Amino acid sequence: MSDEQDFQARAARGWRLWLVFLLLLLIAAAVAGKMLSLNVQEQAFLKQQGDARVLRTAVIPAHRGMISDRNGLPLSVSAPVSTVWMNPKEFDLHNASINKLATLIDSTKSDLLKRVAQFRDKQFIYLKRQMTPAQAEQIEDLHMPGVYVDREYKRFYPAAEVATHLVGFTSVDGVGQEGIELAFEDWLQGVPGKKLVMRDLLGRTVKHIRELEPMVQGKDLQLSIDLRLQYLAYRELKAAVQAHKADSAAMVVLDVHTGEVLAMVNQPSYNPNDRSNLGSDMKSLRNRAVTDTFEPGSTMKPLTIAAALMSGKYTPDSVIDTSPGYIRVKGNTIRDHRNYGELDLGRIITKSSNVGVTKLALSMHGDAVRNVFQNVGLGQVPGTGFPGEQPGVLPYLSERQKVERATMAYGYGLSVTPLQLAQAYLPFATGGLVRHVSLLKLDRPEPGTRVMPEKVAREVLEMMETVTQAGGTGRRAAIDGYRVAGKTGTVHKVGTGGYADDQYVSIFAGVAPVDNPEIVAVVMVDNPKGQEYYGGEVAAPLFSRVVGGALRMLNVAPDNWQPVHTQMVMK
Known part of the structure; x- marks a missing residue:
């Protein structure tokens, strides 16, 4: 090979080396440029993509406010539970732990x-809600992709069926469905928060990054009821319903000085902690004390007597002749149980004379009796805020409707709830003042509204005391050590063809003690089917047991030291 050819070969090799070097340099520059681009221009995008695979927004569950009685005893509390859910797209159908998972969620x-x-x-699908944290922990230990556990709260009711009609209950999502839980939903319900967490490939939280939105706890609520009195009233009401084979019953106990509801119980009842059987018996849900109406019967007679005294036409000593035991009004006969002859106003209440109150009502202005009924709260919603509370019925009557005016005077042709009837009796205990009733504990008593003179209220109260004494219709409402005033009522129920001859509502409304009233209570027993059905036989003894126990629990001093049986013997 000549020198010239050798030189050309070396030159070609050198050119190829430089070409390779140049290519390597260009590749290095491209790699460096891409690295620079990734770290500068696309850094935010890459970080977002990375975070999207490990960072999640988690809900911070809010604690619902506690409901308690007037003494702070819990009626409704929230307990921590766990909810297990699944992302079906992430779930492995061949995972070896499927049998174990199915068993833990009560499935196959x-x-x-x-x-x-x-x-x-x-x-997203739910696998099991409101599990105990211990059960949920077993599921977490399976480490199954696509299966997650979240924390939440479940509502628990320590008093169970004793206070359920008043307290109500929540749904599985913690939203109020009945009672106070529903009425004060906005107050009790908290606002869940949000937080940023880091999760691994199995969805487990490995790090809490920061809080995005703060969680707001629900506010607590203190009711007016005294759980001790609530238990007492519930026990006695349930026993009475069973003994008299009644369809249902309700009882309300009010604090005279404040209008607060100290006890409110109903039968039949249910356990809010186990509502599996409620689907077949929805009637048990009703708080009959505020939603069910009935004709009050003879419990209206003291109010009619008060109207007579306020009219100025009568005094307590005024005498009405009820002979011969009946009266005809526009072709209709109104009867007493027997001919009582001449009765003063007090004895009209004692003997529960329909004829006596009829003569009084028809002798007054047409609106006199109705005005008193309306002023004490009948025909109006009590305003407690309880869902479904009823106003009852208080019709307007003209002067010509004499029969209707007469029957209204002794409690027919109008309707009330047990709570309304209890409120209507407050003026007899407060010296003529009616108070708003409250289901919440009050910091201070609200001022009452005067609806009758104090003298009239006291006179009628003393007349009602004779009902529980010898010769009265409500002797079994008497309480050892205390003076008791009240009125019985026995009302025929309305059937398909009018008033039924064999179906009754038994009622007793009363005040105790008479000397310095502390409690107003009303008992209503619907359709007792035993041998006893009068208000004095069914409702009055129940009043005696509950109110007697309540007075002792509240440390109310006796105002009548003599035993009841001794008084009756002496009289």
């Missing part, structure tokens, strides 16, 4: 796989 492998197949295109 085949049912679980069917659910997963049914919602395979979804990203």
